[in-house]
Amino acid sequence: xxxxxKPTMKKVINESxxxxxxxxxxxxxxxxxxxxxxxxxxxxxxxxxxxREMYRKQPWTMRQYAGFGNPADTNQRFKYLIxxxxxxxxxxxxxxxxxxxxxxxxxxxxxxxxxxxxxxxxRDFEIAFDGIDLKKITVSLxxxxxAAILIAMYLAMAEKRGYDIKELRGTAQNDILKEFIGxxxxxxxxxxxxxxxxxxxxxxxxxxxxxxxxxxxxYHIRESGAxxxxxxxxxxxxxxxxxxxxxxxxxxxxxxxxxxxxxxxIFGNIFEQVCKFRAGRGLWAKIMKxxxxxxxxxxxWLRMIAAxxxxxxxxxxxxxxxxxxxxxxxxxxxxxxxxMALCSYDEAYTIPTExxxxxxxxxxxxxxxxMGLTETVDPLAGSFYVETMTNEMRKKMEEIMxxxxxxxxxxxxxxxxxxxxxVSSQAYQMQRKIESGEFRKVGVNCYRNEQEEDHPVEFHxxxxxxxxxxxxxxxxxxxxxxxxxxxxxLTRLRKDAxxxxxxxxxxxxxxxxxxxxxxxxxxxxxxxxxxQEPIRF
Amino acid sequence: MTQAxxxxxxxxxxxxxxxxxxxxxxxARAMMxxxxxxxxxxxxxxxxxxxxxxxxxxxxxxxxxxxAGSHIPFxxxxxxxxxxxxLTDKLWVIGGNLPAQDHEALRELGFKGIFPSGSKLDAITExxxxxxx
Numbered sequence: 239x240x241x242x243x244k245p246t247m248k249k250v251i252n253e254s255x256x257x258x259x260x261x262x263x264x265x266x267x268x269x270x271x272x273x274x275x276x277x278x279x280x281x282x283x284x285x286x287x288x289x290r291e292m293y294r295k296q297p298w299t300m301r302q303y304a305g306f307g308n309p310a311d312t313n314q315r316f317k318y319l320i321x322x323x324x325x326x327x328x329x330x331x332x333x334x335x336x337x338x339x340x341x342x343x344x345x346x347x348x349x350x351x352x353x354x355x356x357x358x359x360x361r362d363f364e365i366a367f368d369g370i371d372l373k374k375i376t377v378s379l380x381x382x383x384x385a386a387i388l389i390a391m392y393l394a395m396a397e398k399r400g401y402d403i404k405e406l407r408g409t410a411q412n413d414i415l416k417e418f419i420g421x422x423x424x425x426x427x428x429x430x431x432x433x434x435x436x437x438x439x440x441x442x443x444x445x446x447x448x449x450x451x452x453x454x455x456x457y458h459i460r461e462s463g464a465x466x467x468x469x470x471x472x473x474x475x476x477x478x479x480x481x482x483x484x485x486x487x488x489x490x491x492x493x494x495x496x497x498x499x500x501x502x503x504i505f506g507n508i509f510e511q512v513c514k515f516r517a518g519r520g521l522w523a524k525i526m527k528x529x530x531x532x533x534x535x536x537x538x539w540l541r542m543i544a545a546x547x548x549x550x551x552x553x554x555x556x557x558x559x560x561x562x563x564x565x566x567x568x569x570x571x572x573x574x575x576x577x578m579a580l581c582s583y584d585e586a587y588t589i590p591t592e593x594x595x596x597x598x599x600x601x602x603x604x605x606x607x608x609m610g611l612t613e614t615v616d617p618l619a620g621s622f623y624v625e626t627m628t629n630e631m632r633k634k635m636e637e638i639m640x641x642x643x644x645x646x647x648x649x650x651x652x653x654x655x656x657x658x659x660x661v662s663s664q665a666y667q668m669q670r671k672i673e674s675g676e677f678r679k680v681g682v683n684c685y686r687n688e689q690e691e692d693h694p695v696e697f698h699x700x701x702x703x704x705x706x707x708x709x710x711x712x713x714x715x716x717x718x719x720x721x722x723x724x725x726x727x728l729t730r731l732r733k734d735a736x737x738x739x740x741x742x743x744x745x746x747x748x749x750x751x752x753x754x755x756x757x758x759x760x761x762x763x764x765x766x767x768x769x770q771e772p773i774r775f
Numbered sequence: 776m777t778q779a780x781x782x783x784x785x786x787x788x789x790x791x792x793x794x795x796x797x798x799x800x801x802x803a804r805a806m807m808x809x810x811x812x813x814x815x816x817x818x819x820x821x822x823x824x825x826x827x828x829x830x831x832x833x834x835x836x837x838x839x840x841x842x843a844g845s846h847i848p849f850x851x852x853x854x855x856x857x858x859x860x861x862l863t864d865k866l867w868v869i870g871g872n873l874p875a876q877d878h879e880a881l882r883e884l885g886f887k888g889i890f891p892s893g894s895k896l897d898a899i900t901e902x903x904x905x906x907x908x
Contacts, residue, residue: 333792339792348845348849553891587874662801666804670896673897773815
């Protein structure tokens with residue numbers, strides 16, 4: 239007699255490469271390492287959350303990415319978002335600003351104010367943040383290559399408006415290593431770029447101790463093709479590179495580690511993402527405590543923005559992205575993030591309109607006001623599946639970090655293009671899987687519309703006048719400012735950069751004299767040179 | 776004896792200042808898998824650089840990947856340079872974040888292949904194979 243046929247069950251492997259079982263029991267939790275790393279929220283190893291009460295005390299900060307045109311346009315959008323209940327700002331800069339070019343640079347033509355706001359001098363920051371209470375609304379600057387300059391500018395602007403810099407909160411992205419992997423707004427070669435990050439960490443630890451000078455981004459590495467486990471592992475390797483630099487300068491770990499933060503991505507399988515964050519929190523705490531000897535709990539906290547999800551959104555049937563965004567927001571909330579931001583449904587096409595930005599904001603507000611997501615801390619804890627997967631994700635991350643160490647470390651692997659080649663090869667394989675239908679995307683490889691409808695996407699208009707106005711404004715400032723003071727500050731900047739002295743005091747002086755982003759960048763390029771991209775496949 | 780067909784040679788450029796190169800690199804790999812020889816420029820190419828590389832490398836296809844919205848001003852500058860260098864008989868292709876309302880303008884600027892986000896990799900490589908004689 240033939241044995242009865244068993245129904246075949248397809249093997250499921252998540253994106254991080256871990257097998258997902260149809261059923262989990264207490265035995266799986268035990269086999270994966272048990273509940274040892276779970277603990278209590280607000281206590282080491284912080285797997286369940288960095289604060290005891292989490293959202294009961296304060297819901298996540300809502301911080302939609304925004305900025306376009308000139309500073310006055312952006313100031314209006316900021317005020318619109320705040321009026322609609324947004325509780326933080328996440329500033330988008332145009333590409334010339336991001337790579338240290340002034341608006342009148344020939345290379346900036348056609349790009350001024352296009353993907354973010356255009357900033358040339360301190361005057362622009364004064365306009366952009368006019369009328370915004372910087373104590374109530376914390377500001378995150380999405381700036382990397384030119385981060386040291388823009389941090390100096392932000393501190394100078396706040397000081398000029400009478401804020402106590404010692405008490406000023408806010409964040410700069412300032413994660414240059416990931417820019418070499420994805421996103422690409424690098425300026426200087428790898429080593430001096432890391433030194434500049436170190437300069438900002440050191441300066442802020444002393445002068446602006448509540449300011450967060452770095453937000454290490456797994457986000458863009460994931461967008462470039464990394465798996466969720468790699469996203470966290472590579473980000474931790476990068477954060478360790480910055481921490482090592484700070485320690486080489488003689489900074490005690492507890493003086494700066496509490497001001498490091500993270501930016502992670504939220505698209506993909508719900509449980510894999512939630513476990514990714516829980517696992518990451520435990521692992522980071524362990525690294526800071528055991529490897530770095532951190533003693534303050536704050537130094538062990540994985541403070542983060544869980545954001546975006548751009549890589550999961552689709553060009554096809556864009557209105558379905560509203561629903562995807564809602565699930566991504568749910569992932570963020572279940573993950574215990576400090577800050578949330580969502581890519582808007584039209585972002586595969588254009589800069590979000592007021593309308594689409596408001597839908598994203600409302601999505602997050604729904605979770606707070608109607609869905610009960612702020613009531614109980616880490617509500618998925620204790621699930622056999624979630625605890626097992628959290629243990630397995632953490633192990634996977636540790637394996638990836640060990641591989642990086644074995645291959646010479648993240649700095650070397652970024653400098654020679656190894657990481658870039660690896661994630662881009664994965665992105666290619668994923669694209670092939672999507673095109674073959676093996677990896678399902680609704681509206682893309684299944685449930686396609688017979689005839690694609692005219693998409694209900696309103697394009698954000700690009701205003702050529704903004705560029706002209708911005709250039710005129712820069713020329714006016716150059717004519718009106720004290721150019722002797724500018725020259726003196728730029729000379730100091732060049733000398734400090736060459737001498738290996740922290741450049742932040744010189745940058746603050748130059749910024750206050752209304753030196754432009756392009757002028758300051760040129761001085762640094764003269765000393766550091768420019769990055770040459772390794773092209774590897 | 777029949778001569779082996781010449782490998783199609785493609786310049787794949789990242790015009791302008793944008794650093795989003797995931798798509799460009801994915802397309803580059805698809806082209807290599809299709810048997811093309813690919814010259815990938817890396818980021819931040821000016822129109823002058825693209826025209827120069829296309830000429831020096833004697834490519835059959837000049838392709839661009841644009842994600843940040845500056846494709847029209849860029850291609851307006853590139854067109855006369857390609858013409859001046861006698862590259863009008865090459866196949867010009869562009870892909871990326873290209874709103875439908877811009878496709879006609881891109882066609883008028885000489886781009887025969889337009890592949891907005893959502894295009895299939897095989898559609899791109901098949902188009903190139905068909906168009907390059």
